[in-house]
Amino acid sequence: MRYLVTGADGFIGARIHERLSKFFSVIGWDKTFHHRQHLFSRAPAEPTTVIHLGAISSTTETDTRKLADWNILSSCEILEWCVENDVPFVYASSASVYGHGREGFHEEAPLDPLNYYAVSKAAFDMFVAQKIKDNPKAKIYGLRYFNVYGATEGGKGNMASPVYKFIDQAKKTGRIDVFKGSEDFKRDFINIKDVIDITIAAKHFPASGFYNVGTGVPRSFMDVAKIVSSLTGAKINEIPFPEHLIGKYQKFTSSNNTKLLNALNASEHNSNFLTLEQGIAKCFRELE
Numbered sequence: 001m002r003y004l005v006t007g008a009d010g011f012i013g014a015r016i017h018e019r020l021s022k023f024f025s026v027i028g029w030d031k032t033f034h035h036r037q038h039l040f041s042r043a044p045a046e047p048t049t050v051i052h053l054g055a056i057s058s059t060t061e062t063d064t065r066k067l068a069d070w071n072i073l074s075s076c077e078i079l080e081w082c083v084e085n086d087v088p089f090v091y092a093s094s095a096s097v098y099g100h101g102r103e104g105f106h107e108e109a110p111l112d113p114l115n116y117y118a119v120s121k122a123a124f125d126m127f128v129a130q131k132i133k134d135n136p137k138a139k140i141y142g143l144r145y146f147n148v149y150g151a152t153e154g155g156k157g158n159m160a161s162p163v164y165k166f167i168d169q170a171k172k173t174g175r176i177d178v179f180k181g182s183e184d185f186k187r188d189f190i191n192i193k194d195v196i197d198i199t200i201a202a203k204h205f206p207a208s209g210f211y212n213v214g215t216g217v218p219r220s221f222m223d224v225a226k227i228v229s230s231l232t233g234a235k236i237n238e239i240p241f242p243e244h245l246i247g248k249y250q251k252f253t254s255s256n257n258t259k260l261l262n263a264l265n266a267s268e269h270n271s272n273f274l275t276l277e278q279g280i281a282k283c284f285r286e287l288e
Contacts, residue, residue, distance in 0.1 A: 001024050001025070001048050001049065002024065002025045002026070002027065002045055002046070002047045002048050002049075003020050003024055003025070003026045003027065003047055003048070003049050003050075003051060004026075004027045004029065004047035004049070004050045004051070005017045005020065005026060005027070005028050005029070005051045005053065006029045006050070006051070006052045006053055006054030006078070007029070007030075007031070007052070007053035007054035007055065007092075008028030008029055008030055008053075008054075009028075009030040009031060010031075010053060010054070010057070010155075011148075011150070011152060011153055011155065011156055011192070012053055012092065012145075012148065012192060012195060012196070012199070013028075013051075013053040013054070014152065015150075015152065015192060015196050016051060016053070016196055016199055016200065019196055019200065020200065025045075027045075027047060029054060030054075031054065046085070046087075047087060048087060048088075049087065049088045049090070049203055050078060050082050050087055050088070050089050050090070051090045051091070051199060051200075052075060052078055052079075052089065052090065052091035052092065053091070053092045054070070054074070055070055055071045055075070055092065056070045056071055056117065056120075057117070057156075057159060058117060058159055059096065059115055059117045059118070059159065060115070060117075060158075060159075061116060061117050062116055064116055067116055067117065067119075067120040068120065068123075070120075071117075071120035071121060071123075071124060072120055072123050072124050072127070075091065075124050075127075076124070076127055079091075079127075079128065079131060079140070082138075082140075083131060083135050083138045083140075086138075086139075087139075088139035088140075088141070088203040089138075089139065089140050089141070090141045090143065090199060090202045090203055091128075091141070091142055091143065092143055092145055092199075093121055093124070093125055093142040093143055093144045093145070093210065094117075094118065094121045094144060094145055095144050095145060095146040095147075095188070095212065095214065095250075095253050095255065096113060096114070096115070096117065096118035096121060096250065097111045097112075097113055097118055097121050097122040097125055097144065098111065098112060098144075098250075098253070099111075099112030099113055099114045099118065099250065100112065100114070100250065100251065100252070101250075101252065101253065101254075104256060105188075105212065105214075105253060105254055105255055105256050106212070106256035106258070106259075107144070107209065107210045107211065107212060107256075107259055111125065111126070114249070114250065125142060125210065128140060128142050128210075129210075132208050132209065138208060139203065139208055140208045140209075141202040141203065141205055141208060141209070141211065142209070142210040142211070143198065143199060143202060143210075143211055143213045144210055144211065144212050144213060144255075145190075145195060145213045145214075146187070146188040146189070146190055146212070146213060146214030146215075146253055146255050147161060147162075147187045147188060147189045147190065147214075147253065148161065148190055148191075148192055148195050149161035149162075149163035149164060149189055149190070149191060149192065149279065149280075149283065150164070150191060150192030150193070150283055150286075151164070151282075151283045151286035151287045152192070161189070162187075162189075162221050162224050162225075163189065163224055163228070163279075163280055163283055164283070166178075166224055166225055166228040167228055167231075167232070167280075167283065167284055167287055168287075169234070170228055170229070170231075170232040170233075170234035171232065171287075173234075174232075174233075174234050174235065175234055175235055175236075175237050176225045176228060176229060176234050176235070176236050176237065177237050177238075177239045178221060178222060178225045178236055178237065178238055178239065179221065179238070179239060179240070179241045179242075180238045180239065180240060180241055181241065182220060182221035182222040182225065182238070183220050183221075183222045184220070184251065185220060185221045185249075185251055185252070186218040186219060186220045186221075186251075186252050186253070186254070187218060187219065187221070187250070187252070187253050188214035188215055188216065188217065188218050188219075188253045188254050188255045189215070189219055189224070189276055189279070190213065190214050190215050190255075190273065190279075191273070191274045191278075191279035191282065191283070193274065193279075193282070194215075194273045194274060195213060197269070197270060198211075198213050198260070198264070198269075199213075201264065201267060201269040202263075204267040204269070205263040205266070205267055206263060206266045206267065207263075209259075211259055211260045211263060212255040212256060212257060212259065212260055213255070213260065214253070214254070214255025214257065215255065215257075215273045215274075215275075215276075216254065216255050216256070216257040217254070217275075217276070218252060218253065218254040219276050222236075223276065224276070224280070227276065227277055227280045228280060228284075231280070231281065231284050232284075
């Protein structure tokens with residue numbers, strides 16, 4: 001078995017590449033390789049499974065041509081190759097495609113992206129949906145990640161999760177800066193350990209399609225700050241909410257996990273996720 005992991009130098013991709021390499025042959029592409037021809041010119045052997053995580057992940061990116069090239073066109077090219085060669089294709093979508101989730105956060109809910117990044121993800125999801133319809137035997141699994149966090153987010157800069165940012169601030173300054181009104185901002189935070197487990201298991205899911213990847217338990221940013229504060233002794237400091245994020249920031253997300261849990265149970269994989277308290281404590285220990 002040979003895996004191709006794109007985005008192998010990224011936050012999630014690096015950990016998946018590391019895990020798989022202990023047991024299988026793995027081809028890792030970093031951000032410099034994102035076109036179809038590399039499947040033939042760069043890989044020493046054709047992969048038998050593709051895990052596609054290579055993308056622009058900045059939710060504040062405004063270069064639409066760049067987003068289209070990386071998040072749509074390159075993804076379409078790799079997917080086309082997988083379908084043509086009967087190779088399972090697992091890829092990272094995003095809960096951002098749901099926007100405010102006015103009709104809930106389930107896989108059949110209408111897409112309502114709030115920013116250019118989310119638009120690019122939604123566009124590819126629409127292409128995938130049609131590809132699955134046209135190729136019912138194809139093995140295609142779109143994973144709509146909710147708020148993933150972990151100890152190896154250092155390279156994400158401003159795109160790092162509140163968990164990582166708060167721990168980093170607490171250690172460096174003894175203070176945690178939280179936006180005013182953070183009690184009302186609730187997200188579905190999921191630890192990277194669980195995300196890795198689900199992503200690797202996805203190729204065994206009984207049906208192609210989209211799957212939410214979250215815990216199903218929304219928690220506020222203030223909850224995160226209080227947990228970090230209890231671990232570090234740092235004081236919580238409220239700061240103004242940035243004007244440039246108003247209207248472009250999901251205020252609430254909560255994964256409907258019915259489809260995911262059914263798939264995990266059907267494929268005999270673990271469906272017990274870390275709680276936020278457990279996950280933050282794990283992240284804190286790994287950063288010590």
